[in-house]
Amino acid sequence: REMNPAETEYHQAVEEVMNHVIPFVNDNPDYGKAAILERICEPDRIISFRVTWMDDDKNVHVNRAWRVQFNNAIGPYKGGLRFHPTVNQGILKFLGFEQCFKNALTTLPMGGAKGGSNFDPKGKSNEEVFRFCQSFMAELHRHIGDERDIPAGDIGVGDREISYLFGNYKKINNIFEGTLTGKGVSFGGSPIRTEATGYGLVYFAQDMLNHHDNSMEGKTVLISGSGNVALYAAEKAIQSGLKVLTMSDSSGTIYDKDGITEEKLAYIKELKKVKRGRIHEYTDEYSCEYFDGGKPWHIPADLAFPCATENELNADDAQNLIDNGLMLLAEGANMPCTNEAVHLLKNADVLYGPGKASNAGGVSVSGLEISQNRQRMKWTAEKVDEKLYSIMKDIHEKCVEYGDNGNGIIDYSKGANIAGFVKLADAMLAYGPI
Numbered sequence: 001r002e003m004n005p006a007e008t009e010y011h012q013a014v015e016e017v018m019n020h021v022i023p024f025v026n027d028n029p030d031y032g033k034a035a036i037l038e039r040i041c042e043p044d045r046i047i048s049f050r051v052t053w054m055d056d057d058k059n060v061h062v063n064r065a066w067r068v069q070f071n072n073a074i075g076p077y078k079g080g081l082r083f084h085p086t087v088n089q090g091i092l093k094f095l096g097f098e099q100c101f102k103n104a105l106t107t108l109p110m111g112g113a114k115g116g117s118n119f120d121p122k123g124k125s126n127e128e129v130f131r132f133c134q135s136f137m138a139e140l141h142r143h144i145g146d147e148r149d150i151p152a153g154d155i156g157v158g159d160r161e162i163s164y165l166f167g168n169y170k171k172i173n174n175i176f177e178g179t180l181t182g183k184g185v186s187f188g189g190s191p192i193r194t195e196a197t198g199y200g201l202v203y204f205a206q207d208m209l210n211h212h213d214n215s216m217e218g219k220t221v222l223i224s225g226s227g228n229v230a231l232y233a234a235e236k237a238i239q240s241g242l243k244v245l246t247m248s249d250s251s252g253t254i255y256d257k258d259g260i261t262e263e264k265l266a267y268i269k270e271l272k273k274v275k276r277g278r279i280h281e282y283t284d285e286y287s288c289e290y291f292d293g294g295k296p297w298h299i300p301a302d303l304a305f306p307c308a309t310e311n312e313l314n315a316d317d318a319q320n321l322i323d324n325g326l327m328l329l330a331e332g333a334n335m336p337c338t339n340e341a342v343h344l345l346k347n348a349d350v351l352y353g354p355g356k357a358s359n360a361g362g363v364s365v366s367g368l369e370i371s372q373n374r375q376r377m378k379w380t381a382e383k384v385d386e387k388l389y390s391i392m393k394d395i396h397e398k399c400v401e402y403g404d405n406g407n408g409i410i411d412y413s414k415g416a417n418i419a420g421f422v423k424l425a426d427a428m429l430a431y432g433p434i
């Protein structure tokens, strides 16, 4: 905290992990002697660079960009790129740190990284986004590669941006290799990658409920966001018998008491992915309530899937949800709940699924994309979905193994933090003090 006082999100993420890992290390002193905690909190390196690009009116703009290569103890660096005006080094350190634990949980050989820029793709033309991506990759390409560091998408980096980035990487290096994941299926992408984080979230929540003798049938769910994670969480939720009451964007929330059906969701997908519109436009088509600037957390529901961004759900929101009888919250976004909110939820015996476990489906299918690229093969959607399902089951089992306090309710964050830590720390111990 003293060395980097502005990195508040990073401190928050480390504190959340250390709550569980420090007592574990005290009981297992070999990790302490080898300074694993100190080493695990310091990224291997941070690459920081300037991105200069020209808009359609020929004005020149400058953005900041980073790649945080956090830890490659168990595989090449792997983690998304985020383009959003709020991006700074502290946010990328928090995301990179979380990614190390998440990737360790997937059972696949992937280290942790994160990157991005404070560039805002919103309101930019395709040509402007292309020129930005070209300039961004002109620097990033030196630092990545399919054995070194394999970026993917995140907020503001979807199919369009990954295609521009991969096209430029391929051109600069004169090589066609799987250095980015989330590519189009016709040029090396995996089926189900787009859907994977949202689908995996619902699979994980199903396992949480089943483990506690419950099910999804007939229950209601609040979903925030209407981007990649939220859209496919909603899709799988509807298929699994849940009634989806809400979706949102950074301008407001729609609340459809009748439930967002498959047909209504198709409208939202078209609105957000193709027209790049705003969620309030849903009210032009379907009757529902709209909360301008509001979040979904005051609405009564059985389950909640926050799928927008970090710290979107605070202690007051958690209290509202608890008062309204919430039974489960599973994170689609990274660190959407403040630490105070998590504390309240757990104390109220709400089942809590931390993002590093519940949203690991996306990076898992990215891992499967890497395997397909190495084999020069494309698997079927059914095969990838089956593997995703079984990876989410394995992650759930790991959480149960380390998070069962014997009181009938699994502490999923304890389980995820310790299981991820053990995998990373054992590899780091084996390498010696490097």
Ligand code: NDP
Residues within 6 Å of the ligand: 153, 154, 155, 156, 157, 158, 197, 225, 226, 227, 228, 229, 230, 248, 249, 250, 251, 307, 308, 309, 310, 312, 332, 333, 334, 335, 359, 360, 362, 363
């Ligand atoms: P998208 O850019 O596709 O969508 C983000 C959604 O969240 C949009 O609806 C956006 O609204 C909303 N949002 C973004 N910032 C804010 C904010 N400050 N306040 C309120 N709403 C906001 O991103 P993804 O769906 O890919 O990512 C969402 C979350 O999931 C992030 O935390 C990401 O790190 C995490 N995640 C993503 C994975 C993936 O595979 N994509 C994998 C694992 C985690 P608007 O359109 O108005 O900006």
